[in-house]
Amino acid sequence: MSSAASNPKRTFAPWTRLAHLSWPWRITLGYLTLMLFLPVAALFLKAAQEPPAKFWAIATSPVALSAYNVTFVTALIAAAINGVFGILITWVLVRYDFPGKKIMDAAIDLPFALPTSVAGLTLATVYSNNGWIGSLLAPLGIKVAFTRLGVGVAMVFISLPFVVRTLQPVLQELEVEIEEAAWSLGASRWQTFWRVILPPLVPAALTGVALGFSRAVGEYGSVVIVAANVPFQDLIAPVLIFQRLEQYDYTGATVIGTVLLIVSLLVLLAINLLQAWRRRYES
Amino acid sequence: MSPSPQINAAPTEQRWPVGKFALITIAVLYLGLVIFVPAVNVFAQAFKNGMGPFLSNLVERDFLHAVQLTLMISLIVVPINTVFGLCAAWAIARHKFPGRSLVISILDVPFSISPVVSGLMIVLLYGRNGWFGPWLQQADLKIIFALPGMVLATAFVTLPFVAREVIPVLEEVGSDQEEAACTLGANDWQIFWRVTLPNIRWGLLYGVILTNARAMGEFGAVSVVSGNIAGQTQTLPLFVEEAYKQYQTESAFSAAVLLAFLAVITLILKEILERKTRIKDVAEE
Numbered sequence A: 001m002s003s004a005a006s007n008p009k010r011t012f013a014p015w016t017r018l019a020h021l022s023w024p025w026r027i028t029l030g031y032l033t034l035m036l037f038l039p040v041a042a043l044f045l046k047a048a049q050e051p052p053a054k055f056w057a058i059a060t061s062p063v064a065l066s067a068y069n070v071t072f073v074t075a076l077i078a079a080a081i082n083g084v085f086g087i088l089i090t091w092v093l094v095r096y097d098f099p100g101k102k103i104m105d106a107a108i109d110l111p112f113a114l115p116t117s118v119a120g121l122t123l124a125t126v127y128s129n130n131g132w133i134g135s136l137l138a139p140l141g142i143k144v145a146f147t148r149l150g151v152g153v154a155m156v157f158i159s160l161p162f163v164v165r166t167l168q169p170v171l172q173e174l175e176v177e178i179e180e181a182a183w184s185l186g187a188s189r190w191q192t193f194w195r196v197i198l199p200p201l202v203p204a205a206l207t208g209v210a211l212g213f214s215r216a217v218g219e220y221g222s223v224v225i226v227a228a229n230v231p232f233q234d235l236i237a238p239v240l241i242f243q244r245l246e247q248y249d250y251t252g253a254t255v256i257g258t259v260l261l262i263v264s265l266l267v268l269l270a271i272n273l274l275q276a277w278r279r280r281y282e283s
Numbered sequence B: 001m002s003p004s005p006q007i008n009a010a011p012t013e014q015r016w017p018v019g020k021f022a023l024i025t026i027a028v029l030y031l032g033l034v035i036f037v038p039a040v041n042v043f044a045q046a047f048k049n050g051m052g053p054f055l056s057n058l059v060e061r062d063f064l065h066a067v068q069l070t071l072m073i074s075l076i077v078v079p080i081n082t083v084f085g086l087c088a089a090w091a092i093a094r095h096k097f098p099g100r101s102l103v104i105s106i107l108d109v110p111f112s113i114s115p116v117v118s119g120l121m122i123v124l125l126y127g128r129n130g131w132f133g134p135w136l137q138q139a140d141l142k143i144i145f146a147l148p149g150m151v152l153a154t155a156f157v158t159l160p161f162v163a164r165e166v167i168p169v170l171e172e173v174g175s176d177q178e179e180a181a182c183t184l185g186a187n188d189w190q191i192f193w194r195v196t197l198p199n200i201r202w203g204l205l206y207g208v209i210l211t212n213a214r215a216m217g218e219f220g221a222v223s224v225v226s227g228n229i230a231g232q233t234q235t236l237p238l239f240v241e242e243a244y245k246q247y248q249t250e251s252a253f254s255a256a257v258l259l260a261f262l263a264v265i266t267l268i269l270k271e272i273l274e275r276k277t278r279i280k281d282v283a284e285e
Helices: A002-049 A052-059 A062-095 A101-107 A116-126 A134-140 A148-173 A176-184 A189-218 A221-226 A237-246 A250-282 B011-046 B051-058 B061-093 B100-112 B115-126 B133-138 B147-157 B161-173 B176-183 B188-217 B220-226 B236-245 B249-284
Strands: none
Touching (some): A002 A250, A002 B115, A062 A101, A062 B011, A101 B011, A101 B249, A116 A148, A116 B236, A148 A189, A221 A237, A221 B236, A237 A250, A237 B220, A250 B115, B061 B188, B147 B220
């Protein structure tokens, strides 16, 4: 009797599992091949068709180098600024209670949800010389919209949620008791912050900054509207690719696109390594 | 006798409120500069001259076509990516196999690639000089500068959302109930509809909402493959940029405000769903 009860389980369960396994797997792999592997392969193969010397010449042409500089350096600065203010904002959201906190918390996700062209449109207006914020900065001689500073503001906007949302769960788990222990042992406020609060936050903060950087590097919609897109001034790499495509210069677009894709994949790898490090750190 | 409230407070508590107030002020100022002021500006600019001009912009022909196209692309992309996301989440969450974390990272690739590069890749595949170009021309199929290309580009950039939201839920629920249903004689379809789907419904819905928000708002990738022809291949986000470039700022903000509403609704739904899953977590504990 007992064998009759357990037998179907032994014989049918693996069979149903196999049936389960095949269809979702087939769809997953088929779709990934069509949608992801094939396009990535198309880009790499097109790039490989170019003679290496030509590839190198285009990839390191002055306009491309300047575009990398504007893209990567500005994205890094924007992500780093968000790293600092992200820790502060997360701290305020997790530890304090104040009116309007819920709205503030929900608003952090706005850059995720707001279409990038809308973000670009409103940032270009607000930070233009007669906009709400731009008109306050103009007398000081600071121009934001249509300059590299505008590129930076758009990148700060787009990368902020990544830092805060990565830090939030970590800070929520941080126990207040440890800080109180440090306090009662005579540590000053700064010592408590630097030696007790900050160290466990660093891995998460770095992950958040890397995620934000990755997003800022690829950002196109908001930057193309808020910047003047002048080569050697505020032209970012994605806009340069777009301009090359508009001129039907597929080779130029492919080469710079490949460089950008490789950087993106390396950043993704770095983020994965950071997360692996975090898991080890946390356990 | 006016008792000073500070006398009884411990020195620590006395110093914190000042720090607390300063930190909250800095946070609010920073978020104001980066998020709040720009967000309020969208609505202020759109309704600057009252509802009249706003409403008349909404019935413009190119605008209506852009709305229609945006809805259509989202209606095609969201179901396809939902089915894929469910399959991928199930395949990954219910199996242990070597290279599992690599597969999860590969799923994330569309998020790390610049939308412009995503669009470029689709042009290199389906464009006139692309891999399938000659074949498509022979068959008289137009993908680039037409709806199919825009659908492909949108599907590419929204590919990971559903799987990413469903995988953790599936892992948390575990496979016990599914196995029980299986031993009780339920077939795969019944197990999915009656056991798995009810368990993952909030996570799934969250993934679908995020997919939809990005599908309706995608700009870069669609911009590369669409050609941006007003009244033909212009989606709502493209309309915003084009109107702005043509100095029709009012019309640009009318369209932008619709997309901003979409973003606000997405955030509200997100908040509701998060509360739902949180309440469930608490109830289970």
